[in-house]
Amino acid sequence: MGQDHASHQPLPLFMASIRSFIRLERSNGTPLYRQISQGLREAILSGELPEGTRLPPERALAQELGVNRTTVMNAYNDLSSEGLIEGHVGRGTLVKRSSFRPEEDYFDQTTPSWLLGLAANESALIGPDARVVSELTSLKEREEIISLAQGTPPVDMLPAELIQSIIADSLDEARLSALGYCPVDGLLSLRRNIAARMRKRGVRVDVQNILILSGSTQGLGLLGRFLLSPGDEVVVEVPTYLGAIQMFRALGARIIGIPTDSEGMRVDLLEAILARRQPRFIYTLPTFQNPTGVLMSIERRRRLLQLAKRYQVPIVEDDAYGEIYFGEESPQPLKALDNYGNVLYLSTYSKMLAPGLRVAWLAAPEPVIERMGLYKQTFDLNTNAIGQWIIAELIRRDLLDEHLQRARQCYQRKLTLMLDAIETYWPAGGRVYPPAGGMHLWYRLPQDMRARHLLREAAHERVAFVSGELFHVDGGGHHYIRLSFASPEEKHITEGVRRIGVAMRRLMARRTHSEEQDLPIERLPMV
Numbered sequence: 001m002g003q004d005h006a007s008h009q010p011l012p013l014f015m016a017s018i019r020s021f022i023r024l025e026r027s028n029g030t031p032l033y034r035q036i037s038q039g040l041r042e043a044i045l046s047g048e049l050p051e052g053t054r055l056p057p058e059r060a061l062a063q064e065l066g067v068n069r070t071t072v073m074n075a076y077n078d079l080s081s082e083g084l085i086e087g088h089v090g091r092g093t094l095v096k097r098s099s100f101r102p103e104e105d106y107f108d109q110t111t112p113s114w115l116l117g118l119a120a121n122e123s124a125l126i127g128p129d130a131r132v133v134s135e136l137t138s139l140k141e142r143e144e145i146i147s148l149a150q151g152t153p154p155v156d157m158l159p160a161e162l163i164q165s166i167i168a169d170s171l172d173e174a175r176l177s178a179l180g181y182c183p184v185d186g187l188l189s190l191r192r193n194i195a196a197r198m199r200k201r202g203v204r205v206d207v208q209n210i211l212i213l214s215g216s217t218q219g220l221g222l223l224g225r226f227l228l229s230p231g232d233e234v235v236v237e238v239p240t241y242l243g244a245i246q247m248f249r250a251l252g253a254r255i256i257g258i259p260t261d262s263e264g265m266r267v268d269l270l271e272a273i274l275a276r277r278q279p280r281f282i283y284t285l286p287t288f289q290n291p292t293g294v295l296m297s298i299e300r301r302r303r304l305l306q307l308a309k310r311y312q313v314p315i316v317e318d319d320a321y322g323e324i325y326f327g328e329e330s331p332q333p334l335k336a337l338d339n340y341g342n343v344l345y346l347s348t349y350s351k352m353l354a355p356g357l358r359v360a361w362l363a364a365p366e367p368v369i370e371r372m373g374l375y376k377q378t379f380d381l382n383t384n385a386i387g388q389w390i391i392a393e394l395i396r397r398d399l400l401d402e403h404l405q406r407a408r409q410c411y412q413r414k415l416t417l418m419l420d421a422i423e424t425y426w427p428a429g430g431r432v433y434p435p436a437g438g439m440h441l442w443y444r445l446p447q448d449m450r451a452r453h454l455l456r457e458a459a460h461e462r463v464a465f466v467s468g469e470l471f472h473v474d475g476g477g478h479h480y481i482r483l484s485f486a487s488p489e490e491k492h493i494t495e496g497v498r499r500i501g502v503a504m505r506r507l508m509a510r511r512t513h514s515e516e517q518d519l520p521i522e523r524l525p526m527v
Contacts, residue, residue, distance in 0.1 A: 021048060024065060032067055036075035044084050044095055053095040055085060057460070070510060073453070087456055146463045146496035151290065151351070151439040151484040157407050158354045159394070166393045178389035184377045185369070186212025186361070187385065190392040194361055197395070201322075202336035203345070203363065211369045211376065214383045216320060216348040216360040217243055222375050223281075223316055223344060223362075224251040233279040237265045239471030239480075241290045241318065244283055253280075257473040262433075264289065264296025267303045274311040281314045281344075286334045288321040291471045291482040292442040293435025301334050308342045319347045323404055325437035326412045341365040349391055351439065352404060357387035411439060414485040414493055421494045425501035427508060439486035442468075445479045449507060454481065454500070457507055461499035 022039035024032055043049045055061070058076065062069040076093060079085045086096045171178055177187060185191065191210040198205050213219045220243070228234070230252030236244065238257035248255055256273055259266050264286055273279070284304070286296035296304075308315050317334045325331060335343040341364075348360035362372060394400045415434065418441060422432055429446030445451060451467035458464065468480025485493060 022065065024067070033071045033074035033078070036061075036065070036067075036072060037078040040075065040079060041082075041084060044079075049095050051095055054091070055093045055095070057092065073456075087459065092459075144462055146488065146492045146499065148463065148465045148483045148485070148488060148493070148496050148500075150487045152355055152487050153351065153353070153407065154410070154487050154489065157403075157410060157486075158356075159399075159403055162394065162399055162403065163390055166390060166397075170393060174389060178386045180385060182382050182385045182388065184373050184382055186210065186383060187388040187392055189396070190359075190388045191361075193392055193395040194363075198333075198345075198363060201330060202332045205363050208366050209363050209369060211362045211364070211372050212383045212388060213346075213348075213360040213362060213376070214358050214380055215350065215355075216318065216346045217247065218376075218379070219346045219360060219362050220244055220247045220316070220318075221251075222372050222379070223346075224248060224253070226368075226371060226375060227280045227314070228253050233277055235270065235273060235279045235282040235313075236473060237284055237289065238474050239291055239468065239477055240283070240473070241285060242466075242470050244318070245471075245473060248283075255473045260289070260292060260294060262294060264294050264300050265304065267300050267307065270304070271307055274307055274313060279313060281316050282308065283316045283318065284334070285318045285320070287319055287331050288324065288435055288438030288440075290320070290438070291440050291466070291468070292433060293438050293440050294433075295331060295436055296334070301337055305334070305337055305340075305342065309340050313342075315343045317343050317345045319345060320351050321438035322347065323352055324408060324411060324439065326408060326415070327436055331437075335363065344368060352400070352407070353391065353394070357391065358384055359387045359391055408437075411486045414488075414490060415441065417490055418483065418485045418493050418497060421497035425498045427501065427504050439484050441483045441485055443481050443483060445481065446504070447508070447511075448479065449504065450478050451481050452478070453507060454503055457503040458500050461503050463496045463499040463503075465500065 021043040022036055024035050026032070040049070040055075049055075055076070056064070058069050058072040062072045065072070076085060076087075080087065083096060085093050087093050177189075188207065190212060191207045194210050195205050195207050213222070224247060228248075228251050232253055233256055234248050234253045235256045235258060236248070237260050239260070240257075245255065256277065256279060258270050258273065265284055270282070282304070284296070286301060286304075288295060304315065307313075315334065315338075319333050322333060323330055333345060335345040345363040346360065347363075349357055350360065362369070364372070391400075394403070419432065419434060422430075422443070427446055431444040433442045433444075435441065445454065451469060455465065455467050466482040466484075468477035468482060469475075471477055471482070483497075488496060
């Protein structure tokens with residue numbers, strides 16, 4: 001890693017060096033922000049600003065140069081869009097290592113030449129936000145940051161005590177099934193348990209229709225490799241799960257987005273796509289969708305299945321949150337209405353229990369399971385056996401449902417806390433969409449506030465969330481954010497929301513010097 005240049009200089013000295021390559025000429029007709037970005041660009045490319053240099057905060061640089069903070073913000077945005085600088089939550093804005101090094105020096109001498117082409121193609125392959133997921137998961141280790149970004153169970157809902165008791169009680173007798181190799185399809189006991197639980201939710205499956213996976217992301221990858229060739233088209237909801245977007249792009253697919261509303265995917269717009277194009281499959285999260293939390297209406301589910309049958313297009317149903325519901329009953333999966341075997345169903349224990357177990361499953365017609373099993377064994381011989389055994393034991397001992405009931409109560413309480421904090425601390429004019437289950441809250445920012453600008457401002461308050469545009473394949477989502485309420489502690493939910501409110505008001509104050517009349521936050525009906 002390069003030296004953090006700024007951290008080794010007092011700010012006044014660093015400002016002096018900034019002035020040496022930013023010379024503003026207010027009469028030459030070039031916008032001031034472009035003059036600033038050009039000066040910084042030349043300094044970065046020449047090496048005057050080494051890799052890892054922390055640039056001054058926008059406010060400090062604006063004061064030094066005698067310009068508006070928005071001018072500096074626009075200059076930084078210019079450089080960020082070119083890949084020359086990058087904002088990091090809690091660390092500020094840094095010069096990117098890869099942005100200015102000549103191609104022949106990009107890697108050290110021990111790096112094989114074939115890696116050069118892979119690095120160059122990375123952004124085109126899986127998009128400019130390829131590292132977002134790994135950066136979000138690393139936020140949990142940053143104690144100074146309040147993260148409302150990760151959709152994972154909180155520490156106190158990870159079933160460590162249950163797992164410990166099961167291991168102490170039974171592992172000695174079950175060491176072969178728990179610690180040895182298991183079938184590629186998965187432990188038979190777990191597959192039987194999963195099939196039985198799915199039948200209770202109305203899905204007609206048996207053990208031969210279940211394939212155990214190392215996480216549902218593996219399932220997306222296997223199905224993608226099975227169904228897609230480079231250049232094939234995939235239909236997704238807009239917005240949709242970021243991990244799916246990245247996976248489909250990595251497989252070379254062309255993604256077609258269908259808008260959603262409070263009832264889920266706009267299937268009235270889907271038919272025209274199916275009639276004109278030949279997508280290989282439709283990807284949907286019909287139950288407590290990520291990121292919006294929307295529950296697809298029964299009418300649209302039926303219409304979606306009709307269209308899939310008419311145009312002979314399979315549906316990949318991603319149901320990570322179906323058992324995290326806040327009402328009286330679990331919504332049935334889309335697959336429960338499938339009479340023709342057109343729905344390939346994915347779910348995971350990452351949200352229900354613990355992501356570290358790495359156990360998920362695919363439910364599909366038997367020929368698909370057989371083919372997927374062959375694909376799977378070329379990538380991993382079997383899903384970790386001890387994770388499968390632990391979950392099978394939890395189900396056998398009737399402990400899973402008890403755990404899920406506690407989780408639902410916990411997450412509903414946290415959602416209410418987040419909604420109350422938003423009403424208390426956030427400025428008027430936004431729109432909140434309370435979900436009836438899951439882990440995520442979708443929010444439309446007030447006025448024309450942009451999520452990326454708010455994210456940058458919120459970094460100064462040491463709080464993180466996810467910008468809505470990451471979930472869009474159509475270039476939209478700039479005015480939306482996703483907040484995850486399951487993972488943070490209750491006290492951090494209130495404080496995190498308060499900090500975002502501080503950042504919002506600061507952004508709004510810059511846009512106008514006059515007071516604006518407050519409008520009530522619109523809380524829509526539960527979806």
